[in-house]
Amino acid sequence: MPKSVAVLVFRRNLAEGERISQAIRDRYDPEIVVYRREGPEATLESLAGFDLVVAVMAVGIVVRILCPSLRDKWTDAPVVAVDSSLRSAVPVVGGHHGGNDLAYHLYEKLGAYPAVTTATDAAERPSLEGTADRLGAVVVNRSSSKDVNLAFLREDLPIHRIVGPKVVLVDDGVAVLKSRGGIVVGLGARRGVGASEVLEAIGSALEAVGRSIEEIRAIATADIKRDETGISEAAERLGRPVIYLDDEVLNAQSPTTESRARDLGLIGVAEPAALALSEKLIMPKRAYGRVTVALGE
Incomplete structure (x- = not known):
């Protein structure tokens, strides 16, 4: 909403x-x-x-x-x-x-x-709060924001996803983010795909699993799709962030199906993107015309 x-x-x-x-x-x-x-x-x-x-x-x-x-x-x-x-x-x-x-x-x-x-935005740098929002998460230890934002001014900070059950002990300079929950839409698409095609594919995928657009937390795809305006425009119409994941993050996942993205050095796009930001797949990748969708939660 x-x-x-x-x-x-x-x-x-x-x-x-x-x-x-x-x-x-x-x-x-x-x-x-x-x-x-x-x-x-x-x-x-x-x-x-x-x-x-x-x-x-x-x-x-x-x-x-x-x-x-x-x-x-x-x-x-x-x-x-x-x-x-x-x-x-x-x-x-x-x-x-x-x-x-x-x-x-x-x-x-x-x-x-x-x-x-604000210092980070004025310097065109990321912020802790913006990162949490982009990932559909909340900051658990809010007192970490000062140290982390000062660090963001100097350098890019790594983001580590830890899947439980685990116990994590951190110091004051480490921000802990917790997912708000909701559906992550993993997207793959042919070059030049339009926003209407993307929206139609997402709608069909959600209908297939009996879920609604309001439940979407974020849209995730590969960094190589950053210039695809159809994806970014679709996300803007939905009012949801697009998270572009680098090759290392995608290739660390365990998708359930083979992908032609292997030709690009990737284990996949739609499924790995959904898995990287969620605990499990609720729908393996499906092709809808020129768009491939996987859903995670």
């Missing part, structure tokens, strides 16, 4: 709020919320329950409204301030938790410059 977004506006900026709502509706579930005359406390009550907030007002006003409600960066709703001319989008809080992504989307749709200040 798309994340809900409160588009907070003064009554005089309803038109700008409507523009934002229409622009982000392809990825989010927006709803306009008008600033209440009773003041910040009443307005905060109106924002309760939303996943994110876009506030069409000055950053200073946003800060004054938010201050009494801020508790924990892991649970506070990310907030992006946008000026009334829709020229700038400033993630005020929760940048690593969806605020930056929302600001980038506003830039893509409306041209509002994303004034991103």
